[in-house]
Amino acid sequence: GAGVSQSPSNKVTEKGKDVELRCDPISGHTALYWYRQRLGQGLEFLIYFQGNSAPDKSGLPSDRFSAERTGESVSTLTIQRTQQEDSAVYLCASSLGVGRRERTGELFFGEGSRLTVL
Amino acid sequence: AQKVTQAQTEISVVEKEDVTLDCVYETRDTTYYLFWYKQPPSGELVFLIRRNSFDEQNEISGRYSWNFQKSTSSFNFTITASQVVDSAVYFCALRPMNTGFQKLVFGTGTRLLVSP
Numbered sequence: 566g567a568g569v570s571q572s573p574s575n576k577v578t579e580k581g582k583d584v585e586l587r588c589d590p591i592s593g594h595t596a597l598y599w600y601r602q603r604l605g606q607g608l609e610f611l612i613y614f615q616g617n618s619a620p621d622k623s624g625l626p627s628d629r630f631s632a633e634r635t636g637e638s639v640s641t642l643t644i645q646r647t648q649q650e651d652s653a654v655y656l657c658a659s660s661l662g663v664g665r666r667e668r669t670g671e672l673f674f675g676e677g678s679r680l681t682v683l
Numbered sequence: 684a685q686k687v688t689q690a691q692t693e694i695s696v697v698e699k700e701d702v703t704l705d706c707v708y709e710t711r712d713t714t715y716y717l718f719w720y721k722q723p724p725s726g727e728l729v730f731l732i733r734r735n736s737f738d739e740q741n742e743i744s745g746r747y748s749w750n751f752q753k754s755t756s757s758f759n760f761t762i763t764a765s766q767v768v769d770s771a772v773y774f775c776a777l778r779p780m781n782t783g784f785q786k787l788v789f790g791t792g793t794r795l796l797v798s799p
Contacts, residue, residue: 568727598786607689607774607791608728621786654726671718672787674728 567591569675571657577681578647586642586678590659595637598672600656601626608656614640647682654679685710687777689790696765697798704760704793706775712736714780717751717758718787722772731773734758736780765797 570589578584590597599611610624614634625631629647634640644651658672686709696702708717719731732742734751742749746763762769772794776787 600789608789610786610788613786656728658728671730671733672728673730674720676725676727 569657569659569673571655571675571678573678574676575679575681577683579683580649581646583643583645584647584680586644586655586657586680588640588642588657588659588675590638590640590657591673593637594659594661594673596660597634597640598658598660599632599640599642600658601653602656602677603653611642611655644680647680649682652680652682685712685777685779685788687775687788687790689773689775689793691793692791693794693796695796695798698767699764700797701761701763702765702795702797704762704773704775704795706758706760706790708756708758708775708777710777710779712779716778716780718776718778719749719758719760720774720776720789722774722792724771728774731760762795765795767797767799770795770797 595616597614600608613621629645632642654677656677658674688707715736717734720728750759772792774792775790
């Protein structure tokens with residue numbers, strides 16, 4: 566598609582369950598990011614993928630959070646044993662990435678996946 | 684360490700008023716990029732502008748203008764003659780220029796409410 570696509574758009578789950586959030590970046594974008602936005606808050610960096618390099622996981626808040634990306638395509642963010650404080654909008658973004666002529670870091674965001682943990 | 688501060692959590696104006704959104708940043712990097720993004724109620728962040736740290740020339744795009752002051756580490760955003768459609772949360776962000784890692788550090792955002 567033309568933009569970054571995220572699914573599901575809304576997810577309600579019970580505390581303790583696992584959830585998977587999916588991100589389909591813009592075709593040709595080598596860089597992919599996950600951010601978390603709690604209600605009324607700013608964007609909190611979670612993880613960054615750049616091509617085949619090892620991802621930067623420095624923003625993941627706990628070992629319950631993990632993310633994968635196959636090549637330069639779809640990424641999945643997994644939250645295990647969800648807690649109420651995980652409730653937030655999870656935003657995915659992609660960009661052309663390092664090594665390309667365009668290195669300005671302009672990110673293209675999806676509409677996010679709203680997670681509610683009851 | 685890098686930090687972006689948007690001290691104004693919410694601003695309310697009446698249509699046609701001018702409004703300035705403040706952004707102050709901290710970084711030890713000598714070269715960097717600054718950004719503004721708009722997040723309308725739909726939730727999808729929209730890129731507005733990117734600024735290089737070595738270019739302090741102010742920029743105007745229609746009703747939008749940006750004032751970059753390196754001496755005060757500020758990158759303020761002004762909307763002239765605001766419109767209801769400008770209602771959104773606006774985020775300022777920072778990224779070092781000469782690193783391989785393109786992580787953007789965002790401020791906490793300023794919610795702008797423009798009433799008719």
